[in-house]
Amino acid sequence: xxxxxxxxxxxxxxxxxxxxxxxxxxxxxxxxFIIDDNSPDGxxxxxxxxxxxxxxxxxxxxxxxxxxxxxxxEAMKYAVENNYDILITMDADFSHDPKYLPEMLKLIExxxxxxxxxxxxxxxxGYGFIRTAISKTANFLARLLLSxxxxxxxxxxxAFRKDLLIKILDQKISSTGYSFxxxxxxIVTRLTSKVSEFPIYFADRIDGESKISKNEIYRGVVTLFKxxxxxxxxxxx
Ligand SMILES: Nc1nc2c(ncn2[C@@H]2O[C@H](COP(=O)(O)OP(=O)(O)OP(=O)(O)O)[C@@H](O)[C@H]2O)c(=O)[nH]1
Ligand SMILES: [Mg+2]
Numbered sequence: 001x002x003x004x005x006x007x008x009x010x011x012x013x014x015x016x017x018x019x020x021x022x023x024x025x026x027x028x029x030x031x032x033f034i035i036d037d038n039s040p041d042g043x044x045x046x047x048x049x050x051x052x053x054x055x056x057x058x059x060x061x062x063x064x065x066x067x068x069x070x071x072x073x074e075a076m077k078y079a080v081e082n083n084y085d086i087l088i089t090m091d092a093d094f095s096h097d098p099k100y101l102p103e104m105l106k107l108i109e110x111x112x113x114x115x116x117x118x119x120x121x122x123x124x125x126g127y128g129f130i131r132t133a134i135s136k137t138a139n140f141l142a143r144l145l146l147s148x149x150x151x152x153x154x155x156x157x158x159a160f161r162k163d164l165l166i167k168i169l170d171q172k173i174s175s176t177g178y179s180f181x182x183x184x185x186x187i188v189t190r191l192t193s194k195v196s197e198f199p200i201y202f203a204d205r206i207d208g209e210s211k212i213s214k215n216e217i218y219r220g221v222v223t224l225f226k227x228x229x230x231x232x233x234x235x236x237x
Pocket of ligand 1: 007008009010011012035036037065066067068071090091092093095204205209210211212
């Protein structure tokens with residue numbers, strides 16, 4: 001099976017080279033696709049230089065910070081257009097450890113969707129008190145209001161099979177920012193029951209700063225309530 005690993009970058013110059021090297025070390029058979037949103041710290045230039053060395057690394061540049069959700073939708077389209085069987089998405093800051101990739105690739109053989117979970121037995125996270133509380137509250141509300149059975153619905157360490165990606169891209173997806181991640185779990189769990197979560201330890205970022213803004217949190221709450229109001233009308237296309 002040919003697999004694509006995707007990550008989005010915005011100011012990840014301190015992480016991205018090491019991440020690409022580690023992924024290729026752990027899973028030499030995969031390709032990597034990265035979308036950089038014209039990072040002011042030069043991540044894009046670094047990626048261009050790296051893609052000359054690593055032929056299995058493909059880089060797409062966008063003109064500015066167009067949002068994390070929209071980058072993930074582009075990655076889904078890219079995976080389908082280029083005929084990959086599997087797409088795995090992850091953050092570029094080492095919160096998602098590449099050591100979990102072999103387990104994910106194994107689990108996706110028998111599932112349509114796999115998510116690395118901080119909230120199942122054996123999982124955990126390295127955030128401080130406040131961010132842990134925000135993350136737990138967001139997951140609790142999303143699960144409750146959208147009746148999602150998975151314990152994790154916000155982190156982006158995920159694997160998708162191609163057939164599911166095709167179905168997902170047929171649906172209406174309204175988020176462009178961080179709320180994309182729970183909206184996607186909402187959509188996925190309505191499209192298939194072959195989903196699996198496995199425990200991961202989510203470390204705080206190794207280098208650089210957080211990009212999540214108060215505005216994103218506000219937009220997340222609005223999206224959650226919109227999806228809640230629409231959930232009984234969800235129709236598969
Ligand atoms: N291309 C692109 N990448 C983004 C954008 N926003 C965030 N990212 C990347 O998406 C991933 C997740 O963003 P993070 O800032 O790590 O979000 P977080 O994990 O919630 O917060 P911290 O780990 O505390 O920084 C990282 O690889 C970022 O570089 C964006 O607008 N465009
Ligand atoms: Mg992060």
